[in-house]
Amino acid sequence: MNKPIDPVLPFIWPEPLVSAGFNTYVTELPFDVAVRSVVSVFGVVSAIDARAVNWMEGFLADRTETQLRLVVSIHPTCRTSESDLQELLRLVERHGVRAAFKVFPERSLVDRSSNLLCLVDEGGSAILSVGPTENMGFAPTSPSQANLASSVSAATFEACRKWFDYLWGISGSLRPDIAASMPDLVLPQGDEEAARMWAEYRQLCLDKDVTGEQPVKAIVDPETGDVQLVDQNNNPVASPTEEIGIQKLDPLAEYMARIFELGSLVSIDKLSRIPPLEAPVKPEWFGVESFRQTGVVKAQTSIKVAPFDEATLKKIDRLRRVSGELLPRFSFALADGVRWMPKQAIPLFEAALTAANEDAKKLLGATMGDDIEAFLASQRDRIRSDAQRMYEAYHPGGRIPDNAVSNILDELKTRLDRTKADKLIPRVAYSPVAFNPTQSTEWSSPWGQAFALLKGVAEFPREAMTNRFFWQGVKTNEEDLIKSMNVAGDYLVAEYGGRKAMRCAEDELDLIKRLEDAPSESIEKCRALWALITQGRGDAVLDLLPDVSTCKVGDGIEGAVRQPSRPASQPIRP
Numbered sequence: 333m334n335k336p337i338d339p340v341l342p343f344i345w346p347e348p349l350v351s352a353g354f355n356t357y358v359t360e361l362p363f364d365v366a367v368r369s370v371v372s373v374f375g376v377v378s379a380i381d382a383r384a385v386n387w388m389e390g391f392l393a394d395r396t397e398t399q400l401r402l403v404v405s406i407h408p409t410c411r412t413s414e415s416d417l418q419e420l421l422r423l424v425e426r427h428g429v430r431a432a433f434k435v436f437p438e439r440s441l442v443d444r445s446s447n448l449l450c451l452v453d454e455g456g457s458a459i460l461s462v463g464p465t466e467n468m469g470f471a472p473t474s475p476s477q478a479n480l481a482s483s484v485s486a487a488t489f490e491a492c493r494k495w496f497d498y499l500w501g502i503s504g505s506l507r508p509d510i511a512a513s514m515p516d517l518v519l520p521q522g523d524e525e526a527a528r529m530w531a532e533y534r535q536l537c538l539d540k541d542v543t544g545e546q547p548v549k550a551i552v553d554p555e556t557g558d559v560q561l562v563d564q565n566n567n568p569v570a571s572p573t574e575e576i577g578i579q580k581l582d583p584l585a586e587y588m589a590r591i592f593e594l595g596s597l598v599s600i601d602k603l604s605r606i607p608p609l610e611a612p613v614k615p616e617w618f619g620v621e622s623f624r625q626t627g628v629v630k631a632q633t634s635i636k637v638a639p640f641d642e643a644t645l646k647k648i649d650r651l652r653r654v655s656g657e658l659l660p661r662f663s664f665a666l667a668d669g670v671r672w673m674p675k676q677a678i679p680l681f682e683a684a685l686t687a688a689n690e691d692a693k694k695l696l697g698a699t700m701g702d703d704i705e706a707f708l709a710s711q712r713d714r715i716r717s718d719a720q721r722m723y724e725a726y727h728p729g730g731r732i733p734d735n736a737v738s739n740i741l742d743e744l745k746t747r748l749d750r751t752k753a754d755k756l757i758p759r760v761a762y763s764p765v766a767f768n769p770t771q772s773t774e775w776s777s778p779w780g781q782a783f784a785l786l787k788g789v790a791e792f793p794r795e796a797m798t799n800r801f802f803w804q805g806v807k808t809n810e811e812d813l814i815k816s817m818n819v820a821g822d823y824l825v826a827e828y829g830g831r832k833a834m835r836c837a838e839d840e841l842d843l844i845k846r847l848e849d850a851p852s853e854s855i856e857k858c859r860a861l862w863a864l865i866t867q868g869r870g871d872a873v874l875d876l877l878p879d880v881s882t883c884k885v886g887d888g889i890e891g892a893v894r895q896p897s898r899p900a901s902q903p904i905r906p
Contacts, residue, residue, distance in 0.1 A: 334349075334354065334355050336355065336356050336357060336358045337349065337350070337355055337356070337357050337358065337362075338357075338358040338365060339357070339362055339365055339481070340365070341365070341366060341459065341481060341482055341483055342480065342481060342482030342483065343362075343480075343481055343482075344478050344479065344480055344481075345357070345362040345363070345463075345469075345473075345479050345481065346362070346473045346475070346477070346479075348475070351473070351475040360383075360470065361387060361468065361469045361470065362469065362479070362481070363449075363451075363461040363469065363479075363481040365481075366451050366459045366461065366481050367391065367451055369453050369454075370398075370451040370452055370453050370459065371395070371397050371398050371399065371452065371453060371454055372398070372399045372400075372401075372451075372452040372576045372577065372578060373391065373398075373399070373400050373401075373402075373449055373450070373451055373452070374400070374401040374402065374449070374450050374452075374496055374572060374573060374576065374578070375402060375403070375447075375448045375449035375450050375461075375492075375496060376402065376403040376404075376405055376436070376445055376446060376447065376448055376496070376499060377402055377403075377404060377405065377447055377449070377466075377467070377468050378404075378405035378406070378407075378410070378444060378445045378447055378466045378467070379405070379406065379407070379410035379411050379412055379466040379467055379471065380404055380411075380412055380416060380466075380467050380468060381411045381412060381413070381416055381467055381470070382415075382416060382419065383467065383468075383470040384467050384468040384470055385416060385419045385420060385423065387468060387470075388400060388402075388420075388423060388431070389423055389426075392423070392426075392427045392430055392431055398430065399430045399431070399575075399576035399577070400427075400430065400431045400432070400576075401431075401432050401433075401496075401500070401572040401573070401575070401576055402432075402433050402434075403433070403434045403435070403436050403496070403499050403500060403503050404417075404420070404433055404434070404435050404436070404506070405436045405437075405438060405444075405445035406435060406436070406437050406438065406514075407437070407438040407440070407441050407443055407444070408438075408440065408441040408515070408517050408526065408530045409441050409517045409518055409519045410441075410466075411466075411467065411471075412514070413514065413516065414511055414512060414513075414514040414516070417435075417506065417510065417511035417514055418511045418512075420433050420506060420511075421506060421508060421511055424506075429575070432572060432575070433506045434500055434503035434504060434505060434506060435503060435504045435505070435506050435510060435537050436499065436502075436503040436504065436537075437504070437530075437533065437534040437537045437538070439534070440530075441519070444464075444466075446462065446464075447462065447463055447464065447465060447466060447468070447469075447479075448460070448461070448462045448492065448496075449461040449462070449468075450489065450492050450493070450496070452578060455770060455771065456578075456579065456770030456771075457483065457768070457770065457771070458483070458484050458488075458489040458492075459481065459482065459483050459484070460480070460481070460482055460483075460484045460488070460489075460492065461479065461480070461481045462479065462480055463477060463478060463479025463480060464477045464478075464479070465477050465479050485589060485592075485593060485766040485767075485768070486581060486585065486586075486589040486766065486767060486768045486769060486770070487581075487586060487589035487590045487593055490580065490581045490586050490589070493573050493578060493580060494557055494558060494559050496572070496573065497550065497559040497561065497571040497572065497573055498550045498552060498559045500550070500561070500571065500572045501548060501549060501550025501551075501559065501561045501571075502538075502549075502550055503538075504536075504537035504538045504539070509536075510536065510537055513533060513536065514533070515529045515530060515533055517529070517530065546563055546564065546569075547563065547564050548561050548562070548563060548569055549561070549562060556583065558580070559571070579770075581769065582769070584855075584858060584859050584862055585767075585769040587820075587862060588767045588769075588778075588782045588785075588786075588858065589766070589767045589768075589769075591767070591785065591786075591789075591819050591820055592672075592765060592766055592767035592785075593766070594674055594675060594676075594819045595672050595673050595674045595675055595677075595765075595819065596672070596673060596675065596762040596763055596764055596765060597666075597670065597671070597672055597673075597762070597763040597764075597765045598659065598663055598671050598672070598673040598760055598761070598762055598763075599671070599760065599761050599763070600655055600656060600659070600758050600759075600760055600761075601758055601759045601760060601761050602758065604755065604758045604759040605652075605757075605758035606652060606750045606751065606753065606756055606757075606758075607747060607750065608649060608652075608747075609638070609639055609640070609645065609648060609649070609652075609747050609748065609751070610636045610637070610638040610639075610645060610649075611636065611637055611638075611639075611740075611743040611744050611746070611747045612634065612635070612636050612743075613635050613636065613637050613739070613740050613743055614635075614739075615633040615634070615635050617732075617733075617736035617739055617740065618635060618719075618722060618723050618726055618732065618736065619723070619726060619727055619730070620633050620635075620726050621633065622634075635722070637715065637718075637719070637740050637743070637744060639700070639707075639708070639711065639744045639747070639748060640699060640700075644695075644699055647695060648692065648695055648696060648699075651688055651691055651692035651695065651756070651757065652692060652756060652757055653757070654685070654688040654692075654757055655685055655688075655757050655758055655760060657805070658681065658684050658685065658688070658806075659671060659681075659760075661684075661806050661813075662677045662678075662680060662681035662684070662813070662817075663677070663681075664784070664785050664788030664789060664792070664817075665784055665788055666781040666784050666785055667780075667781060667784060670781075672765065672785060673762070674816055674817060674819045676815075676816040676819075677813065677816040677817055678762070680808050680809075680812060680813055680816055683808065684806075684807060684808055685757060685760075687807055688757060689755060689756055689757050692756040692757065693756060696751055696756070700748070704745060704748045704749060704752075705745065707748075708741050708744060708745055708748070712737070712741065715737065715740060715741065715744075716732075716737050719732050719736070719737060719740060720732050723736075767781075767782060777854065779853070779854035779855040779858055780854045782854065782855075782858050783854045783857045783858050783861070786820065786858055786861040786862070786865065787844060787847075787848060787861065789817070789818075789819060789820045789822070789865065790820075790822065790840070790844055790861055790864065790865050791841065791844060792814075792817050793814055793817070793818065793822060793824060793825050793828055793837070794824065794836075794837035794838075794840055794841045794844075795837075795841070796810070796814060796828075797828065797829065797833065797834045797837045798834060798837050798838050798841065811828075814828055820865050820866070821865070821866050822865050822866070823865065823866060823867060823868050824836055824837065824840075824868065836868065839870070840864060840870065843864065843870055843873045843874070843877075844861070844864075844873070846873070846877050847860060847861065847873050847876060847877065850876045850877055850878065851878065852876045856876060857876065859872070860872040860873045860875070860876050861873070
């Protein structure tokens, strides 16, 4: 047998090598690799037995700062027994507030919960373990079961937190009487008495009116989906994630995290770029030293030869570099040389690249035809004549050697042969990127890039409506591009092109420019832009400007303030 597998995130388990019996994992529980650096675990596990309880004991015993919050899903005839629940109670007695459990009895034996664990390290980064395998993964696995262990974005983690807080709020408490009355049911034949026993047990578990226990209910915000646990007097109580130090995302941070997930970093793949068609040649072919130095004085000679006239060469070179010119039209700047493109804009961008590539191929075809050697043969006399004049500039009355002209033609052929490739303009590369507000240090913060992105998002439709040169050279459907670039739920896009929208665009561009130069922190600038983009609230920007007396605030902005499109606390779902 091969060396046992020590998986590296992200991974799916059981992998085929294990399912086929060719290998095993280093640990019985494959996602143990993800637990080594975490301090908090929360989630839901189903049908646990003593092996899962022992794992929980080990997790809590390894370090004093570790914390555990689990909902235990049970169903009739599951492997969980009275003794397993009693062991959980004893685990709480040993570790106090570091461990807490609730019970969620399923309605019937055919109902099954998800198995989902969120593993959180000291910095707030999260790893998700999710899949169908019961008993925390100690249950027998099937090749058809895919359990995923992977790092997740801030937005995904926030969704898991909300889901778990809600499940915790509707689940029943694990009490001694609940553990002691767990029915010991088996599958054999259907029995009405067994069904009755389970129904009574389920009601007992979920009964919120138990003497001595403060009932808690989960309230879900219908707009944001956020979960708030409250007591019988509707006063807020701490959620299980709050108890173990898990901070929920500020609505602005969640808004930014979701926006970042809608796009990718994009860059030009320089390795796929066809070199300039103007070929550099060795100065020695013209009887000139390429490098000369006299004392502290250095001289370097560079000679290039073009296969076409200057006007044609400029047209072809412009088309060859068009990806760099198109990129700013379909993406937003995060920093110098770093651009972010909405995923929904990628098809439009690549369609523009295809069109530019076809234009370049047509121009080349019209200029030199299909036979490069024949084209260069037709240019030989012109190239020889121009090369001779250059040679005479260095050597009056001299004659350029025939082999020098042949060498020049060979260099040009090498360059032109590259134009036979399917792509005359360079490809681009897309890379995933995430916004994580928890990863801030003395020397790093995600909010500067967040502001740059929001600024670009806000400026795009406003520039498109007010700058008469904005669409120059952009061959794409204007409406489709505006829609694709609207990743932030911009209120003004709904009125794009209207007279009032154009007035608002002019005024708000002025505000955005002033906001960029304001002395406020980047996060506060983001908050102001968020209010401007989603609700048209120019006042949020004005509040951050050092001198508002000279700011121009038009009727459109004032109207948007009077009639906001959504509550200020509502995060956008791009």
